[in-house]
Amino acid sequence: MAIKTLVVAPYPGLVELTASLKAELKDFDIRVLQGDLSEALPLLNQIHLEGYDVIISRGGTAKLLRDHTYLPVIDIQVSGFDMMRILMVVKGYQSKIKMIGFPNVIEGFISVSGLMEVDIPYATVQHEGEVDEALRVAKAEGVKVIVGDNITVKKAADYGIQGVLISSGKESVLEAFAQAKTIYNISESYKRKTQAFETLLDTMDVGYAVVDHTGTVQFSNAAFDGWLERDDEKNGLFGKYPVIRRFVEDLERGIALELRMTADAHRPFVVSGGVLARSDRGNTYYLKAQASDRAESGIRIGYASRQDGSFPPMIREDAGFDEAASAARDYPLAVYGEEGVGKRLFALHRWNSDPLGGGDMVEVDVLKSEEASFRALTALLETGPEEQFVYIRGAENLSLADQKELAPAVRRSRCRILFSFERSPDDLKADNRLEPRLHAAFKRSLGLPPLRERPDDLEEYVRTFLIMFNERYGKQIVGLRPDVMQALRRHPWKGNLFELRDAIERFVKQSDGEYVESDVLPLPEWVSASEAAAPAEGGGASGDLDLNKTLVEIEKDVIRLVLERENMNQSSAAKRLGINRSTLWRKIKQ
Structure with missing residues (x-):
C-alpha cells in the first residue's frame, strides 16, 4: 500500500523538483501543494480529512505545520551541497550581503560559510512576524542582497532588496522521503499496537478515557461512553459534567479520591483518575469509570449542586433547618439523626445560607480505612480555602488510629466542615466507634428528629411531594383520600423523608384520577440501605416489590433489590438471577 504523502512546497521550484522525482518514489502516493507559512495553516482541516500518512515541507512552513497537526512532518534539510552551491553564487557579489531566515535553514550556512572563508553576516527569526523588522534593519545597514528562505526572499522585494533563495536540491528531497518512509513504518507498527489495545479495552466493562x-476526550472505550455519555463534543466532557472539571482540578492538588456519580436511579458508579502527562500547553489525564461495587477506594467524593433536585425547595429550605442552623455557626460541626431525616438537606441549607458559601460543597463518603484515600482526605481539608464547605459522612468507619490523626487536620483546616452521623457522637464515642480527639474537635452536635416525631409536618410534606410528582408525570392529583392519609399518619416512616418521597411518587404513578385512592395501600415495609445489603433469609423476595407495576418496571425493581442484597456486586447478582454478567449489564443500562 502506497504511503499517502502531502508535500507542502514553499516555492515553485520545489514543486517542479518533487514532480520530477515521482518515478523514483514508487512507494509513495504524492500530492504537492504550493504554499508558504500564511497559506498552509488554513488548509489543515482539509488535509486531515483526506487521510494523509505524512507531510513533507521545509523551513518555517514545516515548523508551523508541526505545531498544528498530529501528522508526522518531515523537514527537507538544506544539504552541504545546497549550501556550497548558494555560497558559490553569492561569493562574487560586490554589494553588501546578509542572511535572514529561520534557524533550521540558515544555521548550517553559518558553519559552512566560515569553513569556506565567506564572511556573510546573518540574523535569525523565530516566526513570520519578525521578518519585516529584520529586513528594515538590513535596509538601514545598506544591505543590497538577502540570502534567505521563501518568506524572507518574497518580502525582500518589498524593500527593494535582491533576494537569493536557499533552495533544496535533489539529494535533500530524496533524503526527506527516505525519512518519511522510516517514520511511516514505525508509525504503522505503533498504530497496529494501539488498535489492538483499543479493541481489547472495548471488550472491558470498566471505562477508560x-x-x-x-x-476534550482524546480516547475512550465503549464502557466509558456507556457511563458518561457525551452529546456535545464542542463543549467536551467538562461541558456536560462540570463535576469532572472540579474532579480534575482536585487531581492537580494531589487529592485523588474516587468521584461518586449516578448515571440513572439504579446505576451508581465512581470515577477515579490521575495525571497521565504534564506539558506547558496543559496536562493530560486518565479517567476510569466503573460500577460502585468494583471501586477500590475507601473514601469517595462528590460535588453538590445548588440546584439539587432530589427534594423540592419547600423541603430543602425547611424552617426547622433554619432554626437548627442558626443555633450554631461555628465549625467543625456534627449533625446526627436516622437515615433519611434530612442531614444532607441540612448541610445544603447551611451551605446556601452561609455568607461565605461562594465555594463548593464537597461531599465525602467514608466507607473504610484505606491509606491512599485517607491521605487524600487530609490533603483536601488542609489545602481547601475558607469558603469551601465539606460534608463528611461515615467518619466512624475510619480506624481509631486514622480518626486520631484526622482530628488535628480538622482543627487546622480553614474549610467549613460538617460531619454527619446516624447516631449521636456521644453514643459513638461511648461505644468506642468515635475517637475522643475527633469527638472533641466538634464545636457542637445537632440532632434532627425523625419524621414520626413531626406529625404536624407530614401533611405539608405530602402536599409538596404531590406537586413535585404531578409536574414530573403530567398528573393533576389534588389530594389523598382520608383513609390513605390516615395510613400515612400511622406509618412508622423508618426511611423518613426518603421513604415518604418514594411513597408519594408511587401513589402519583399509580393514580389516574384526581385523588389517591385506597387501592395504593398497604404501604410496603421500608428496606434501609444496610438491610438491603444483607442477604435475605431463606432467599425470599423483599416486601417492597409492587405487583401493580408493569413487567418491565418489576424486572428493574428485582434487579435493583438483588444488586443491593449482593452489595452491588454484579457478578454475584447475575449468578443469583440466573443470567450472565453481560445480560445484567445490558438490563441495567436500559
Whole structure:
C-alpha cells in the first residue's frame, strides 16, 4: 500500500523538483501543494480529512505545520551541497550581503560559510512576524542582497532588496522521503499496537478515557461512553459534567479520591483518575469509570449542586433547618439523626445560607480505612480555602488510629466542615466507634428528629411531594383520600423523608384520577440501605416489590433489590438471577 504523502512546497521550484522525482518514489502516493507559512495553516482541516500518512515541507512552513497537526512532518534539510552551491553564487557579489531566515535553514550556512572563508553576516527569526523588522534593519545597514528562505526572499522585494533563495536540491528531497518512509513504518507498527489495545479495552466493562486540560476526550472505550455519555463534543466532557472539571482540578492538588456519580436511579458508579502527562500547553489525564461495587477506594467524593433536585425547595429550605442552623455557626460541626431525616438537606441549607458559601460543597463518603484515600482526605481539608464547605459522612468507619490523626487536620483546616452521623457522637464515642480527639474537635452536635416525631409536618410534606410528582408525570392529583392519609399518619416512616418521597411518587404513578385512592395501600415495609445489603433469609423476595407495576418496571425493581442484597456486586447478582454478567449489564443500562 502506497504511503499517502502531502508535500507542502514553499516555492515553485520545489514543486517542479518533487514532480520530477515521482518515478523514483514508487512507494509513495504524492500530492504537492504550493504554499508558504500564511497559506498552509488554513488548509489543515482539509488535509486531515483526506487521510494523509505524512507531510513533507521545509523551513518555517514545516515548523508551523508541526505545531498544528498530529501528522508526522518531515523537514527537507538544506544539504552541504545546497549550501556550497548558494555560497558559490553569492561569493562574487560586490554589494553588501546578509542572511535572514529561520534557524533550521540558515544555521548550517553559518558553519559552512566560515569553513569556506565567506564572511556573510546573518540574523535569525523565530516566526513570520519578525521578518519585516529584520529586513528594515538590513535596509538601514545598506544591505543590497538577502540570502534567505521563501518568506524572507518574497518580502525582500518589498524593500527593494535582491533576494537569493536557499533552495533544496535533489539529494535533500530524496533524503526527506527516505525519512518519511522510516517514520511511516514505525508509525504503522505503533498504530497496529494501539488498535489492538483499543479493541481489547472495548471488550472491558470498566471505562477508560484520556482527556486533555480542556475536557476534550482524546480516547475512550465503549464502557466509558456507556457511563458518561457525551452529546456535545464542542463543549467536551467538562461541558456536560462540570463535576469532572472540579474532579480534575482536585487531581492537580494531589487529592485523588474516587468521584461518586449516578448515571440513572439504579446505576451508581465512581470515577477515579490521575495525571497521565504534564506539558506547558496543559496536562493530560486518565479517567476510569466503573460500577460502585468494583471501586477500590475507601473514601469517595462528590460535588453538590445548588440546584439539587432530589427534594423540592419547600423541603430543602425547611424552617426547622433554619432554626437548627442558626443555633450554631461555628465549625467543625456534627449533625446526627436516622437515615433519611434530612442531614444532607441540612448541610445544603447551611451551605446556601452561609455568607461565605461562594465555594463548593464537597461531599465525602467514608466507607473504610484505606491509606491512599485517607491521605487524600487530609490533603483536601488542609489545602481547601475558607469558603469551601465539606460534608463528611461515615467518619466512624475510619480506624481509631486514622480518626486520631484526622482530628488535628480538622482543627487546622480553614474549610467549613460538617460531619454527619446516624447516631449521636456521644453514643459513638461511648461505644468506642468515635475517637475522643475527633469527638472533641466538634464545636457542637445537632440532632434532627425523625419524621414520626413531626406529625404536624407530614401533611405539608405530602402536599409538596404531590406537586413535585404531578409536574414530573403530567398528573393533576389534588389530594389523598382520608383513609390513605390516615395510613400515612400511622406509618412508622423508618426511611423518613426518603421513604415518604418514594411513597408519594408511587401513589402519583399509580393514580389516574384526581385523588389517591385506597387501592395504593398497604404501604410496603421500608428496606434501609444496610438491610438491603444483607442477604435475605431463606432467599425470599423483599416486601417492597409492587405487583401493580408493569413487567418491565418489576424486572428493574428485582434487579435493583438483588444488586443491593449482593452489595452491588454484579457478578454475584447475575449468578443469583440466573443470567450472565453481560445480560445484567445490558438490563441495567436500559
